[in-house]
Amino acid sequence: MPKRVDHEERRAQIAEALIRVAGRRGLHAVGMRDVAAEAGVSLRLVQYYFETKEKLLFHGLQHLTDRFTARVGARLAATGPEPGPRATAEALLLASLPTDEEGRTFHLVYSSYAILSVTDEALASQPFVDHPDAAENALTGLLEQAREAGLTAPDIDARVEAISLLAMTATMGTSILVGQRDPESAVAVLHHHLDRIFTPGPTQAVATGRA
Amino acid sequence: MPKRVDHEERRAQIAEALIRVAGRRGLHAVGMRDVAAEAGVSLRLVQYYFETKEKLLFHGLQHLTDRFTARVGARLAATGPEPGPRATAEALLLASLPTDEEGRTFHLVYSSYAILSVTDEALASQPFVDHPDAAENALTGLLEQAREAGLTAPDIDARVEAISLLAMTATMGTSILVGQRDPESAVAVLHHHLDRIFTPGPTQAVATGRA
DNA sequence: CTCTTGATGGTACGACCGTACCATAAAAAT
């Protein structure tokens, strides 16, 4: 046989081609031939690594969420070591906003999958329950922790605020995509709410004995 | 010639068939044959009243927004005569939530159009700029008016709050569609923010000399 | 050195989809 090839690597390569063409022409318009051409392989190869289009689409979603999680992590890491709760929350939210090309593709394709999953039961809508739930729980925990550290208004409802922030971010992302809103405006709205939630307070509570 | 027929009426009939099947099987999956069957007419008739599928889709969007506007108006009227700013805002927001079958279809199909318009330039994304802008301006005006009447916290930023409320409503609508959130939870979040914005205040400022 | 097996190419099939073409019945215009 020819050189043994790493299946997962090939599948990742093809999945990324799928995401690229979906970001360019829309998820509804991607065919297996388009994916093959974008990945630089033959149609037969796409069939070989993903038997059916349904499985290809499913893996594409999985790959997309993985890449997005990595992106958020990178953004978080880029805010410097040991970021405070507010900086963490801000990085989390801003990473979801389509401000660059990668973010644009993420938001568009992920939204396409979400809408698609409402009517196509083949595409399990499980990811659209689990993934947002995880984000919501993470942000809720962050806000609770900040509140207990005295960094927020003392009477905030952490979960409600987490839901609200994530929800606003998602819709404003779509607004940016369709050209209704510019990114700066969206960021300003988010800052408004973060300012409302996080009080100026005792200016860094831990590890920095009052600068 | 046979009985003269009202073209606009027939077009409306077909457009509603389009919306129904799009709500059932997804906008990406609707073909002209499906629309024809759903409307109870022949494929040729759909071609006759809408030359091309592109024009059919465009008119479908137009019809959808019209019907949605009517729905919001009906909800508003149902809140009784002379509703206060808070009741008005609440009716506006709740009407957009997919709590009944009609709302579900509205939200799903409208979202599908929005996502579609990002990549298919044929579908003018103009409606996705104009229509949300109008809603945002209306709600902003409502909040400003309420603030000047002393019904809200005196320092609210009307536009930012309007944007936030509408954005939260939209995303939570999608969350309901995919089964991540139940309608009651979404309503609770909206109430939380309405409670934050609208102060109990002087309990009706006008026309009711202190109950 | 065979022989199996994994990786890949090419291509054809059946189904569907949007559109175009041709036909026809019936009301209105002449």
Place this chain on the structure above:
DNA sequence: ATTTTTATGGTACGGTCGTACCATCAAGAG
């Protein structure tokens, strides 16, 4: 009464799409 126009039906064409089938080449296994 004839002719034009309008509404409608049926159907066929060209393209595309997902999938299945068949072939081939090369690297390990025996």
